[in-house]
Amino acid sequence: MKKKVRIIPGFGLTMGVTLAILSIVVLIPLASLVVFTAKLSISDILEVITRKRVLASFRVSLLTAFIASAVNAVMGVVLAWVLVRYDFPFKRLLDGLIELPFALPTAVAGISLTSLYADTGFMGKLFAKAGIRIAYTRLGIIIALIFIGIPFVVRTVQPVLEKLDPLYEEAAGILGASRGQIFRRVILPELRPAIFTGFGLAFGRCLGEYGSVVFIAGNKPFETEITPLMIMSELQEYDYSSATAIALVMLAAAFLILFLVNLIQIRNAKILKGGH
Amino acid sequence: MKKNIFRLSALALAIVTGASALVSCGSKSEAAENKNFSIINVSYDPTRELYASYNEAFKKHWEAEHDSTVEITQSHGGSGKQALEVANGNPADVVTLALEYDVKAVEDAGLIEPGWVDEFPLDSSPYTSTIVFLVRKGNPKDIHDWGDLVKEDVGVITPNPKTSGGARWNYLAAWAWAQGEYNNDEQKVIDYITELYKHVLVLDSGARGSTTSFVENGQGDVLLAWENEAFLSLKEYPDDYEIVTPSISILAQPSVAVVDKIVDKNGTREVATEYLNYLYSEEAQRIAGENFYRPSNETVLAEFSDVFDLNINLVTINDFGGWDEAFEKHFADGGLFDQIFEGEA
Amino acid sequence: MAQSTRGQVVSREGTGQIHENTRGSKAVKLLLIGISVVFLVIMLVLPLITVITESLKKGFAEYAASVTDEDTKSAVQLTLQATVFAVVINTVFGLCAAWAVTRFHFRGKKLLVTLIDLPVTVSPIIAGLIYVLTFGRQSAIFPFLEEHGLEVVYAVPGIILATVFVTFPFISRELIPVLETIGTDEEEAAAMMGAGGFTIFRKITFPHIRWALLYGVVLCAARAMGEFGAVSVLSGHLRGKTVTLPLHVEILFGDNKFMPAFAVSSILVVFAVIILIVRSVVEYIGRVKKNVH
Numbered sequence: 001m002k003k004k005v006r007i008i009p010g011f012g013l014t015m016g017v018t019l020a021i022l023s024i025v026v027l028i029p030l031a032s033l034v035v036f037t038a039k040l041s042i043s044d045i046l047e048v049i050t051r052k053r054v055l056a057s058f059r060v061s062l063l064t065a066f067i068a069s070a071v072n073a074v075m076g077v078v079l080a081w082v083l084v085r086y087d088f089p090f091k092r093l094l095d096g097l098i099e100l101p102f103a104l105p106t107a108v109a110g111i112s113l114t115s116l117y118a119d120t121g122f123m124g125k126l127f128a129k130a131g132i133r134i135a136y137t138r139l140g141i142i143i144a145l146i147f148i149g150i151p152f153v154v155r156t157v158q159p160v161l162e163k164l165d166p167l168y169e170e171a172a173g174i175l176g177a178s179r180g181q182i183f184r185r186v187i188l189p190e191l192r193p194a195i196f197t198g199f200g201l202a203f204g205r206c207l208g209e210y211g212s213v214v215f216i217a218g219n220k221p222f223e224t225e226i227t228p229l230m231i232m233s234e235l236q237e238y239d240y241s242s243a244t245a246i247a248l249v250m251l252a253a254a255f256l257i258l259f260l261v262n263l264i265q266i267r268n269a270k271i272l273k274g275g276h
Numbered sequence: 277m278k279k280n281i282f283r284l285s286a287l288a289l290a291i292v293t294g295a296s297a298l299v300s301c302g303s304k305s306e307a308a309e310n311k312n313f314s315i316i317n318v319s320y321d322p323t324r325e326l327y328a329s330y331n332e333a334f335k336k337h338w339e340a341e342h343d344s345t346v347e348i349t350q351s352h353g354g355s356g357k358q359a360l361e362v363a364n365g366n367p368a369d370v371v372t373l374a375l376e377y378d379v380k381a382v383e384d385a386g387l388i389e390p391g392w393v394d395e396f397p398l399d400s401s402p403y404t405s406t407i408v409f410l411v412r413k414g415n416p417k418d419i420h421d422w423g424d425l426v427k428e429d430v431g432v433i434t435p436n437p438k439t440s441g442g443a444r445w446n447y448l449a450a451w452a453w454a455q456g457e458y459n460n461d462e463q464k465v466i467d468y469i470t471e472l473y474k475h476v477l478v479l480d481s482g483a484r485g486s487t488t489s490f491v492e493n494g495q496g497d498v499l500l501a502w503e504n505e506a507f508l509s510l511k512e513y514p515d516d517y518e519i520v521t522p523s524i525s526i527l528a529q530p531s532v533a534v535v536d537k538i539v540d541k542n543g544t545r546e547v548a549t550e551y552l553n554y555l556y557s558e559e560a561q562r563i564a565g566e567n568f569y570r571p572s573n574e575t576v577l578a579e580f581s582d583v584f585d586l587n588i589n590l591v592t593i594n595d596f597g598g599w600d601e602a603f604e605k606h607f608a609d610g611g612l613f614d615q616i617f618e619g620e621a
Numbered sequence: 622m623a624q625s626t627r628g629q630v631v632s633r634e635g636t637g638q639i640h641e642n643t644r645g646s647k648a649v650k651l652l653l654i655g656i657s658v659v660f661l662v663i664m665l666v667l668p669l670i671t672v673i674t675e676s677l678k679k680g681f682a683e684y685a686a687s688v689t690d691e692d693t694k695s696a697v698q699l700t701l702q703a704t705v706f707a708v709v710i711n712t713v714f715g716l717c718a719a720w721a722v723t724r725f726h727f728r729g730k731k732l733l734v735t736l737i738d739l740p741v742t743v744s745p746i747i748a749g750l751i752y753v754l755t756f757g758r759q760s761a762i763f764p765f766l767e768e769h770g771l772e773v774v775y776a777v778p779g780i781i782l783a784t785v786f787v788t789f790p791f792i793s794r795e796l797i798p799v800l801e802t803i804g805t806d807e808e809e810a811a812a813m814m815g816a817g818g819f820t821i822f823r824k825i826t827f828p829h830i831r832w833a834l835l836y837g838v839v840l841c842a843a844r845a846m847g848e849f850g851a852v853s854v855l856s857g858h859l860r861g862k863t864v865t866l867p868l869h870v871e872i873l874f875g876d877n878k879f880m881p882a883f884a885v886s887s888i889l890v891v892f893a894v895i896i897l898i899v900r901s902v903v904e905y906i907g908r909v910k911k912n913v914h
Binding site: 316318320324325349350351352353363364365366367385425482484485487488492508509542569 | 737748753756757758759763772774775857858859860862872874875876879
């Protein structure tokens with residue numbers, strides 16, 4: 001590639017500030033985690049992360065985060081569609097609610113969801129009649145994670161849907177495609193990168209979520225013990241090396257998810273630009 | 277260009293560190309020197325009410341005898357977590373934790389000098405407690421002793437021994453009962469403990485979390501609880517619960533210590549030492565009793581004989597060979613507790 | 622979002638098939654709206670209502686007492702302090718990062734963007750842990766910090782750092798897509814005519830990103846106020862000193878003071894609702910302004 005001449009000024013300043021703050025807030029602290037784990041040998045780390053309880057916690061975390069993000073992917077598309085394409089009373093209110101999980105502290109969410117979904121709670125009672133326990137089971141974790149992940153897919157799909165040129169849909173309609181076909185063949189392919197991005201971000205966030213889950217999970221080893229709790233409990237046993245080893249695995253997972261998301265997003269950006 | 281980036285990074289770095297330094301200086305200057313002491317007491321979960329009352333009493337006591345004031349800042353949490361935070365830099369002047377083992381962790385970090393156990397009377401354990409059962413009113417599941425916990429339809433609530441000091445006492449008390457019941461046949465004891473934890477519905481990370489699950493969210497039939505926690509719940513909801521004292525339980529000895537390194541730095545050794553010493557005074561012992569901790573002072577304890585079941589048969593941690601041995605055998609990674617959950621024992 | 626109305630206008634103007642289709646799918650529309658409303662009510666509105674009803678369970682006097690408690694006040698103060706710091710630092714960072722990423726080509730851009738986003742997916746527990754490892758007693762720089770009386774972990778600066786961390790990408794994430802979309806033509810033209818960097822930013826770029834920036838600030842503030850996990854690891858729970866509102870809620874909850882816990886939660890709910898209203902207003906003004914132009 002030919003080296004481009006920089007016409008717009010400010011590279012040094014902005015890059016400098018970016019790197020400086022990034023280093024202090026993210027890089028140096030993360031590096032200290034890596035340095036700390038470097039004191040352990042590979043076999044030590046492997047020994048820690050292949051303990052049955054740790055593996056079980058990975059399984060619980062991955063499973064619940066995946067289900068919750070999948071639910072959010074579907075509901076996110078529905079919500080984005082409703083918010084972009086339809087007009088109805090209180091639409092703005094509904095739109096404004098989407099960010100609530102960002103704004104409401106996770107601890108508050110956890111306490112309030114637990115009291116709602118416990119056997120004695122408002123929602124829990126309904127399900128208890130059907131013999132379904134929600135709080136203190138994996139279902140409870142999934143509920144909390146759905147709550148946490150709602151904004152991600154909605155907010156990534158929404159802008160794409162807004163900029164999607166209705167001409168294609170019209171053309172497909174004129175050519176005799178049904179609404180379902182239009183959605184599947186015309187709209188969904190355009191939304192797919194955005195859905196994956198939102199899904200990835202929600203998934204990453206759900207994997208690491210702690211505050212809301214600990215209240216509702218019941219925290220039984222092998223059943224409802226999530227990985228962040230596992231780290232917490234290693235810390236409480238003064239076992240820094242185990243805690244950091246598990247943390248390193250989670251960190252690698254977070255990094256991988258984000259890298260994939262950003263790859264998808266580059267495509268997404270092109271769509272956004274093209275639609276403009 | 278490169279040089280430019282570097283210079284600007286340095287500048288930004290300076291700004292950010294400067295800003296945070298400013299904040300920290302702000303919080304620092306509050307602890308002014310003019311003989312107004314400020315100490316931090318890092319404690320464990322169930323002592324919240326106890327120290328809320330005790331701090332008031334101590335303030336009065338100190339300010340009556342000295343021409344200086346004292347402010348006490350409390351911190352509560354799971355005992356192990358609290359110890360870890362102190363070891364990592366939480367500037368506690370005194371620690372009042374659930375287990376000797378946790379205070380020892382602070383010692384291992386080089387903050388408390390060895391020999392602290394003998395610094396205060398009775399192994400630095402001014403009040404004690406034990407483990408009892410809290411059941412729903414009328415005891416519908418007919419639970420009277422440890423053996424009843426593994427009856428078919430009984431749901432048990434106890435915190436996780438990996439994270440909660442109280443839960444370790446629960447576990448060891450159950451173990452002690454099973455040892456007597458099965459004549460020290462270790463396999464049978466392990467079978468019992470395995471069965472017991474199969475009946476556990478919610479394994480919260482701390483004692484308070486378990487109480488909440490049992491009391492507020494209505495989970496389970498019996499809560500294995502600190503005696504003082506059980507009494508507190510009873511006080512709050514006298515019509516909903518009753519306490520069952522099992523045939524055998526464990527003497528839980530919470531430990532207190534002055535954090536040498538911090539008090540020497542802050543110049544608070546005198547007030548911190550007096551703070552812990554005064555815990556043994558009659559006034560403080562009575563406060564402990566009122567908060568359902570068993571006073572170590574025999575006369576004061578006698579005043580509360582109608583509250584506590586003084587005939588309860590208590591084993592101590594020494595019956596398990598001390599904390600180091602007990603921890604290694606039961607709670608360390610890969611220890612018996614892990615094996616029970618992995619179904620390998 | 623500014624384009625949403627425009628999109629509909631176009632589709633309404635469009636003749637023929639799509640018009641009929643829209644009318645024909647009224648059932649689908651109602652169904653989808655119904656699903657959305659039920660979902661949001663169950664997942665978002667009910668928890669909010671629970672907080673409010675629980676906090677008023679024992680009457681308004683009790684509620685007022687727990688909300689005006691000394692510890693609550695100091696928690697509100699600390700929370701606002703941490704929020705302001707987080708917003709200021711992240712705004713500076715977000716503007717710089719967005720400018721650098723969208724206006725220049727350089728190697729490692731993808732890596733940089735990924736690193737900026739990383740805090741969103743890092744578990745809050747790990748976020749707390751890394752600061753304890755970096756600035757705590759275990760760390761190599763602890764003696765230096767101690768000598769200079771700098772308290773980071775288990776003190777206010779640590780809480781601020783953790784808050785900055787969890788909200789780190791919020792503003793840059795809002796700005797980057799906008800800057801990418803508007804392209805660099807205008808700025809390049811201005812630069813060639815000899816305008817300085819700051820002038821270009823102020824006169825040309827800023828008007829485009831104003832609303833996105835505000836939106837980012839609002840989100841950042843919202844998340845900063847509510848952070849629990851990371852702050853919990855770093856705070857030491859020193860009452861009246863290092864306890865933020867969410868931690869105060871946790872403490873009250875642990876004290877078996879459920880009503881006060883929900884009462885303090887309701888403060889956070891009110892903050893959250895205010896922020897969401899501000900967000901909607903910001904968006905609305907942004908759209909009106911855009912339509913005028």
